[in-house]
């Protein structure tokens with residue numbers, strides 16, 4: 298049974314709960330309140346309610362609002378489903394067979410804007426060929442009112458275990474825009490003959506539009522690392538959100554033939570090498586960048602009835618486990634403010650979807666390959682609704698504060714820069730990120746830890762650790778002290794001086 302409820306819990310619910318309900322595949326059951334850490338939140342003048350509308354899912358990647366007022370969503374195990382957000386009923390309408398899920402699998406999806414005439418669904422997923430090469434397919438399906446059928450392969454590009462990016466949108470002029478990841482290959486990102494690290498633009502039949510900037514190429518703009526967010530604003534501006542490496546996650550405004558810098562520029566053109574590059578190649582600067590990184594995923598434009606969030610980009614994050622409200626200026630071209638909501642309450646958030654009435658849906662991704670501490674919970678993965686439930690009597694100006702900068706300690710630095718890979722308990726992810734606990738390679742000497750932090754490294758698994766030399770010697774020594782005290786007591790004491798010396802010999 299998927300439900301975690303027993304008789305006592307149901308009784309507890311009946312006695313204590315104020316009436317939240319959720320349903321598993323159409324059977325409505327009552328939920329225990331403690332599974333939902335928040336149920337109302339007060340903004341300046343709006344009270345918002347939070348409610349789980351679907352649970353027991355598996356690494357949801359995409360949610361789009363359908364013409365039938367259902368949420369159409371994908372999960373990484375190759376499934377497309379329709380969720381009735383009012384009743385919680387879910388219909389599975391497609392199970393693709395030839396997806397490859399080592400890390401990814403089925404990813405993004407978009408519906409044809411002219412649905413009555415063309416009930417088409419476009420999906421993007423990873424596939425492994427018999428010769429073991431991984432490809433990323435764009436396939437069109439047709440909805441017959443019950444299921445998705447008649448797959449037609451529209452486009453196929455090289456893929457990889459990770460770094461595929463993947464988000465699809467359709468423009469007003471009916472082109473598919475497709476955000477692709479760098480596939481961990483750097484040399485080809487700025488070459489329009491290759492499809493990695495780009496926004497691609499295709500006709501709805503998979504052909505290349507005549508007005509693309511590089512004739513014969515699907516490339517529209519380039520220089521992205523791992524973009525998983527792509528959305529149009531009401532005024533038709535296209536924004537993209539991408540994962541940086543050790544620093545600089547970014548949101549950018551996408552323009553035709555625009556260059557966005559990666560791998561030569563991370564975030565702004567501020568380092569000496571970056572400035573040198575930017576004087577040669579016109580590089581568009583982000584409208585927002587984050588260091589420490591937050592791992593931004595799905596993004597949607599909001600202009601609904603939660604007045605505090607009007608004219609904003611809503612960005613869901615994985616590593617930071619939050620929803621970012623990125624307030625736009627009147628022209629809709631710049632980010633002028635940010636609120637951070639729901640930190641660590643629901644776990645990893647892969648996507649966000651806005652309904653025509655202004656409700657917001659969040660999809661968790663706690664059953665993917667990289668679950669955070671304390672997740673998944675029994676209900677994962679979930680689709681959660683955030684909606685306006687009223688105004689605050691008297692309109693108290695109680696602002697939901699963005700998380701202020703915490704005092705920087707070794708523990709905070711570890712949380713911000715190391716935890717996403719090595720995990721809060723330092724035990725890493727077997728086969729991907731090594732455990733710092735009981736590591737023989739760390740035993741008794743300073744050099745390995747110092748070198749890893751300054752230079753990074755690549756494991757046999759192909760996973761890499763970025764360099765953290767942008768941190769100060771004082772910060773690095775705080776980190777080292779934290780690693781020693783929490784995970785590796787056998788390490789000798791490491792000071793700022795050790796990093797200062799090592800930088801000299803490394804430079």
Ligand code: HEC
Nearest residue numbers: 714715718730731736738746749754755756760761762765
């Ligand atoms: C993007 C993922 C990632 C992040 C973030 C990351 N690491 Fe690593 N780390 C790795 C990988 C992969 C390796 C293995 C590299 C190798 O074998 O050369 C590694 C290796 C190490 C090692 C060596 C372990 C051993 O057994 O030799 C140490 C120590 C370490 N990391 C500390 C840190 C610290 C401290 C931070 C935060 C500042 C950090 N790492 C951030 C991925 C990461």
